[in-house]
Amino acid sequence: MSEPKTKYDRQLRIWGELGQAALEDASICLLNCGPTGSEALKNLVLGGVGSFTIVDGSKVEIGDLGNNFMVDDTSVGQSKAKSACAFLQELNDAVKAKFIEENPVTLINKNPSFFSQFTLVIATQLVEDSMVKLDRICREANVKLVFVRSYGLAGFVRVSVKEHTIIDSKPDHFLDDLRLNNPWPELRSFVETIDLNVSDPVAHKHIPYVVILVKMADEWAQSHSCNLPSTREEKREFKDLVKSKMISMDEDNYKEAMEAAFKVFAPRGISSEVQQISNDSCAEVSSNSSDFWVMVAALKEFVSNEGDGEAPLEGSIPDMTSSTELYINLQKIYQAKAEADFLVMEERVRYILKKMGRDPSSISKPTIKSFCKNARKLKVCRYRMVEDEFSNPSVTEIQKCLADEDYSGAVGFYILLRAVDRFAANYNKFPGQFDGGMDEDISRLKTTALSLLTDLGCNGTVLPDDLINEMCRFGASELHVVAAFIGGIASQEVIKLVTKQFVPMLGTYIFNGIDHKSQLLTL
Amino acid sequence: MADLDVPQSKSRDLDKLLLRPGNLVGPDFDPGTELRDDMREYVRILVVGAGGLGCELLKDLALSGFSNLDVIDMDRIEVTNLNRQFLFRLEDVGKPKAEVAAKRVMERVSGVKIVPHFSRIEDKEIEFYNDFSIIALGLDSIEARRYINGVACGFLEYDEDDTPRRETMKPMVDGGTEGFKGHARVIVPGVTPCFECTIWLFPPQVKFPLCTLAETPRNAAHCIEYAHLIKWPEVHGGKSFDPDEPEHMKWVYDEAIKRAELFGIPGVTYSLTQGVVKNIIPAIASTNAIISAACTLETLKIVSGCSKTLANYLTYNGGEGLHTKVTEFVRDKECLVCGPGILIELDTSITLQKFIEMLEEHPKLLLSKASVKHGKNSLYMQAPPVLEEMHRPNLSKPLYDLMGRVQKDTIHVFGTALKNEEKQSSLTKLRVVFKGADGVADMDTAIGA
Numbered sequence A: 001m002s003e004p005k006t007k008y009d010r011q012l013r014i015w016g017e018l019g020q021a022a023l024e025d026a027s028i029c030l031l032n033c034g035p036t037g038s039e040a041l042k043n044l045v046l047g048g049v050g051s052f053t054i055v056d057g058s059k060v061e062i063g064d065l066g067n068n069f070m071v072d073d074t075s076v077g078q079s080k081a082k083s084a085c086a087f088l089q090e091l092n093d094a095v096k097a098k099f100i101e102e103n104p105v106t107l108i109n110k111n112p113s114f115f116s117q118f119t120l121v122i123a124t125q126l127v128e129d130s131m132v133k134l135d136r137i138c139r140e141a142n143v144k145l146v147f148v149r150s151y152g153l154a155g156f157v158r159v160s161v162k163e164h165t166i167i168d169s170k171p172d173h174f175l176d177d178l179r180l181n182n183p184w185p186e187l188r189s190f191v192e193t194i195d196l197n198v199s200d201p202v203a204h205k206h207i208p209y210v211v212i213l214v215k216m217a218d219e220w221a222q223s224h225s226c227n228l229p230s231t232r233e234e235k236r237e238f239k240d241l242v243k244s245k246m247i248s249m250d251e252d253n254y255k256e257a258m259e260a261a262f263k264v265f266a267p268r269g270i271s272s273e274v275q276q277i278s279n280d281s282c283a284e285v286s287s288n289s290s291d292f293w294v295m296v297a298a299l300k301e302f303v304s305n306e307g308d309g310e311a312p313l314e315g316s317i318p319d320m321t322s323s324t325e326l327y328i329n330l331q332k333i334y335q336a337k338a339e340a341d342f343l344v345m346e347e348r349v350r351y352i353l354k355k356m357g358r359d360p361s362s363i364s365k366p367t368i369k370s371f372c373k374n375a376r377k378l379k380v381c382r383y384r385m386v387e388d389e390f391s392n393p394s395v396t397e398i399q400k401c402l403a404d405e406d407y408s409g410a411v412g413f414y415i416l417l418r419a420v421d422r423f424a425a426n427y428n429k430f431p432g433q434f435d436g437g438m439d440e441d442i443s444r445l446k447t448t449a450l451s452l453l454t455d456l457g458c459n460g461t462v463l464p465d466d467l468i469n470e471m472c473r474f475g476a477s478e479l480h481v482v483a484a485f486i487g488g489i490a491s492q493e494v495i496k497l498v499t500k501q502f503v504p505m506l507g508t509y510i511f512n513g514i515d516h517k518s519q520l521l522t523l
Numbered sequence B: 001m002a003d004l005d006v007p008q009s010k011s012r013d014l015d016k017l018l019l020r021p022g023n024l025v026g027p028d029f030d031p032g033t034e035l036r037d038d039m040r041e042y043v044r045i046l047v048v049g050a051g052g053l054g055c056e057l058l059k060d061l062a063l064s065g066f067s068n069l070d071v072i073d074m075d076r077i078e079v080t081n082l083n084r085q086f087l088f089r090l091e092d093v094g095k096p097k098a099e100v101a102a103k104r105v106m107e108r109v110s111g112v113k114i115v116p117h118f119s120r121i122e123d124k125e126i127e128f129y130n131d132f133s134i135i136a137l138g139l140d141s142i143e144a145r146r147y148i149n150g151v152a153c154g155f156l157e158y159d160e161d162d163t164p165r166r167e168t169m170k171p172m173v174d175g176g177t178e179g180f181k182g183h184a185r186v187i188v189p190g191v192t193p194c195f196e197c198t199i200w201l202f203p204p205q206v207k208f209p210l211c212t213l214a215e216t217p218r219n220a221a222h223c224i225e226y227a228h229l230i231k232w233p234e235v236h237g238g239k240s241f242d243p244d245e246p247e248h249m250k251w252v253y254d255e256a257i258k259r260a261e262l263f264g265i266p267g268v269t270y271s272l273t274q275g276v277v278k279n280i281i282p283a284i285a286s287t288n289a290i291i292s293a294a295c296t297l298e299t300l301k302i303v304s305g306c307s308k309t310l311a312n313y314l315t316y317n318g319g320e321g322l323h324t325k326v327t328e329f330v331r332d333k334e335c336l337v338c339g340p341g342i343l344i345e346l347d348t349s350i351t352l353q354k355f356i357e358m359l360e361e362h363p364k365l366l367l368s369k370a371s372v373k374h375g376k377n378s379l380y381m382q383a384p385p386v387l388e389e390m391h392r393p394n395l396s397k398p399l400y401d402l403m404g405r406v407q408k409d410t411i412h413v414f415g416t417a418l419k420n421e422e423k424q425s426s427l428t429k430l431r432v433v434f435k436g437a438d439g440v441a442d443m444d445t446a447i448g449a
Ligand SMILES: [Zn+2]
Pocket: B193, B194, B195, B196, B197, B198, B332, B335, B336, B337, B338, B339
């Protein structure tokens, strides 16, 4: 590995060369480079994002020295965007760094087309009115958008994208695709070549559990009118049947077979989540459908034809006790089936593209291959427009959260984070922003929050006084640690959106720095 | 000292939390400029580790009202650190992490003093750790966490009625990350569970059985571990394998390739070889930033009381959506490390030598080669040889005399203990009671009964 790649070694182990390439292709726009924005961008610069442009019209004040690592004593009085840009560039010279000394709000109002050049915009510390406008601009331009706000010990992160589709969602735990309940002919005939009653004890304890379970499932089905175990009692009996084949207690392969027996009982066919994706109206493809949906259309055809109810086989098997030879042969059988499924899928994809008048080779082989391998793990994330959520949030959800001890703090902050923007629109300052007049600000914020709740349709809902007091105490402060926490989360979401790996958060993440009972709200 | 005075407005944002009274705050919160200034002047924080978390912790603490920081790390900077350890540059590769990290933060944030310690944590005197108000842990090894936890809990003293004494509590904040996941926790010895109380949170790593490596390899990792664990010692005899020696790694890689070809196993790459042999944990900047920020926020709260404290374990998982969860773990009342200590009743006549031998037999301790410390006084030290010789005369003296003829007191013993069939360095606290000394012990028993 050359130096530039060596430096990314620890992250390449997470998102691979493809993820890294996507990151290096991305151009990011950061609105406002206070600590929240600077910290979010810092993590992306370190990771090797292609380029960034900072938009901030403010000058560095002495107060900024106490909360922002991307300014120093010498930058006081100078452009904050310039200072942050220079310090961020120091972190990674492979990144193209730019800054524009302008107030983001002015840009949103006067030059909306500016944003269309970016892959993604990170908008920090914007008030509600600008958020709504920017959201509309980015949706129209098909630019991904992440809102971030730190406010005292509270804050939020909100992703806003019309649609985000993921092939490589990398779930933590996922049932492997072994088809023990539905073996295809080649697997079946391989299994038939192996004798469970082999007299050599060494050979006996090196038969992989896949073989044992396919055989046992077959044996079971023959004596149970072609059915697999389904009741609790039957499942227990099945496990006992497996156990009865052991010839000594130290046979790990049989222990593994008993532990994996549930894979025999698992329902056949695709999951309800994949079913839902194939039923999505986007799967009715047209000439401007994305590659993802074209492949979903092919998947849908595959499942109801060659797949016989199943998605293409993933093609890998977990490690299991086995002789080397049997394991390698088994591996080859799974790989061959996956390859065959892929070829069928590829043909279907090409045919669909051709039918729509598109270049049949416009989706690459590796992309189709990856789609097949991950067909059971596809994800589609859609986000409400910020404007819709703000004017018409799910009232039942809000009320449910307010009544739940674990959620009440977070949803309280959600309301108050919106209320402070209304407050600011009315009184030209945030509650508690300046010393003095605290009592008046508290009662005004209380009134503002109440009228907001009423406007949202949550009549009769009261927020705890303690929370309102704390919000005024925060006085729109931007603490470095809160900024680092929330900025860190924002950058992690950006990585997921840009690499199209893992699953981004759905909804609004509300940070509760008082007791860390933060929550993801889907309103 | 006017020249140390920082203009008030520099802590513009932090002042809102530290100067204003609040409703959801700690029980001892006393807002005001005095609190802010005392934090700057008197509070000392030790950051253990100057890696991915350590770099973030130093920056976060420096920007959270703390001006006196120390950082300890024995490692030097490597190229693979640069994707997240943001205080380091390519030209720093090979330099001590602690020194570069301290320098970079001090250059950026004026008024902050950071003392670097390019040293192993075990090489510091125990008392070194007692000088800090809080210890922030940015470590990736369980062993190192155990060690610091043992040291910090060692400072904890209990009253007669087993109530932990507040002034002897040495709080810790601890963070850990792996990929998109992480945790942050608060450990207040005697109040919240210590690292040892919840050691089950860190299950031992699963190793491949040697017979799989030797006889039935099935995947690339098996071939690599065969080359590393079986072939290397076979070929190189006494020469130990050094994972940081590129030639050694290349040798293991080549051998793994040969073995893989022999068995028809795909997938051996140089990167995987490094990953398996060094047990590399994937790491990214954002997760480290999130976890360190949570740890620093809790540090700020513990010191100032400006808000409630995390109770007591935060888990973060950003892989599938976003999940954060707070779990309130409970203390293990029997914990050897943070509990009141193992009560040992002794005769006033027992010599230090006999006592050390007894520790080896004690079923709860099984401690061999023990060094013994009473408060700040070493009674016996196994190493280095100079100090061993110096303390040797103590061995024949009665422990009762060496401890100043008090009826009961706490001592610390350090040695090698057998835990889960593995030998580990272990620091344990003992509460020694001398039978019949001044008749006080009998009286206590009488009252207790
Ligand atoms: Zn403990």
